[in-house]
Amino acid sequence: MLKKKSPSNSFDLDNNPVTKSIPNNDVVKSKDAQEEPVLFGPEVQSLMQRMVDQGSYIVHPKVDSKGITYPEIASIFPNKTEAESKEFLDGLVQSSILNSKLLDKVIVCPTCASASVYSKYNCPRCSSFDIGKASIIEHVRCGFIGSLEKFRKGTQLICPKCKGLVTEIEYKKIGTSFECNSCGSRFEAPKISHKCDSCDDVFTFREAKYEAIFEYSLSEETKRSLAGGRIPLAAIAATLKRKGYEVGIKADLVGKSGATHRFDIIARKADKLIVANFTFEPKEEDIIGLFAKKYDIDPTFTLLIALSAPSKEEEAVSKAYGVKILYSAGMKSIGEQIVKLVEGEKQTKK
Numbered sequence: 001m002l003k004k005k006s007p008s009n010s011f012d013l014d015n016n017p018v019t020k021s022i023p024n025n026d027v028v029k030s031k032d033a034q035e036e037p038v039l040f041g042p043e044v045q046s047l048m049q050r051m052v053d054q055g056s057y058i059v060h061p062k063v064d065s066k067g068i069t070y071p072e073i074a075s076i077f078p079n080k081t082e083a084e085s086k087e088f089l090d091g092l093v094q095s096s097i098l099n100s101k102l103l104d105k106v107i108v109c110p111t112c113a114s115a116s117v118y119s120k121y122n123c124p125r126c127s128s129f130d131i132g133k134a135s136i137i138e139h140v141r142c143g144f145i146g147s148l149e150k151f152r153k154g155t156q157l158i159c160p161k162c163k164g165l166v167t168e169i170e171y172k173k174i175g176t177s178f179e180c181n182s183c184g185s186r187f188e189a190p191k192i193s194h195k196c197d198s199c200d201d202v203f204t205f206r207e208a209k210y211e212a213i214f215e216y217s218l219s220e221e222t223k224r225s226l227a228g229g230r231i232p233l234a235a236i237a238a239t240l241k242r243k244g245y246e247v248g249i250k251a252d253l254v255g256k257s258g259a260t261h262r263f264d265i266i267a268r269k270a271d272k273l274i275v276a277n278f279t280f281e282p283k284e285e286d287i288i289g290l291f292a293k294k295y296d297i298d299p300t301f302t303l304l305i306a307l308s309a310p311s312k313e314e315e316a317v318s319k320a321y322g323v324k325i326l327y328s329a330g331m332k333s334i335g336e337q338i339v340k341l342v343e344g345e346k347q348t349k350k
């Protein structure tokens with residue numbers, strides 16, 4: 001029995017009793033709107049959208065001559081200064097949208113804020129950088145103490161004070177210390193200074209800035225909210241509408257059985273009906289749940305949209321049930337993937 005697609009009667013979106021209609025203007029308001037806290041302002045939405053598109057849910061720091069920066073934020077908000085980007089991220093941590101994780105701390109130049117800083121050892125007496133580590137030995141016979149280097153004459157050791165030849169049993173190892181090649185003083189610990197590779201400023205630890213490097217990731221609450229679909233669905237709907245689809249978000253269809261089924265996205269163009277649900281990680285129960293609805297609705301495409309890639313098992317299960325898993329992988333947005341799937345397979349029979 002070959003069933004013809006008939007999108008205009010059994011599941012006519014416009015006459016659906018539960019969903020008001022599929023309007024041409026904005027997103028269809030969900031009946032479940034109260035379940036999804038409105039915690040995302042437009043800037044946060046842009047960030048979430050970017051994360052979904054790229055399939056990456058972490059904001060990574062970059063440490064270089066520009067200091068500690070967050071290039072992902074800079075690319076979304078080119079007008080934000082680095083300080084404003086950091087403020088933005090910290091604000092999101094305060095409102096529990098993001099979690100921050102302390103990765104490391106780095107020395108930052110007090111003059112130009114570069115993190116390309118290296119450390120130097122200096123003589124505590126004359127501040128010369130020309131110091132070296134020295135093994136200190138004592139010539140037992142005359143009591144002279146000096147660095148091994150000062151005893152060395154070719155392959156032999158000669159005492160600089162008594163000029164006697166020093167054999168291995170005639171000296172005592174005193175220890176290791178630093179020695180200044182400029183003023184000759186010996187010291188246990190050098191004075192440490194820092195030099196900025198960007199502006200050449202030299203500064204002490206007192207003057208240095210010591211800054212934390214954070215990595216930011218989505219909080220569990222935000223993940224749940226994202227999986228609820230607000231952000232990605234709006235973007236997917238926008239793409240589909242641009243391509244001439246009628247789109248409903250969190251909309252309902254009535255199946256052959258007379259039962260009403262809710263989908264995160266319902267899209268229609270010509271004789272193609274696409275239904276999709278949204279999940280953070282694709283799970284077998286999501287696939288099977290969709291299959292049951294698919295059986296009753298009989299759409300052209302049944303999709304499970306995930307924020308992360310399915311495992312081999314889930315891939316196999318989805319094939320068996322005729323549910324296609326789409327996930328954001330950074331290359332193509334989900335909306336574009338759907339268009340390609342639907343319009344690239346015009347000849348495909350259900």
Ligand SMILES: [Zn+2]
Pocket residue numbers: 109110111112113114196197198199200201
């Ligand atoms: Zn500097």
Ligand SMILES: [Zn+2]
Pocket residue numbers: 139141142143144159160161162163164
């Ligand atoms: Zn000697």
Ligand SMILES: [Zn+2]
Pocket residue numbers: 123124125126127128180181182183184185
């Ligand atoms: Zn010195």
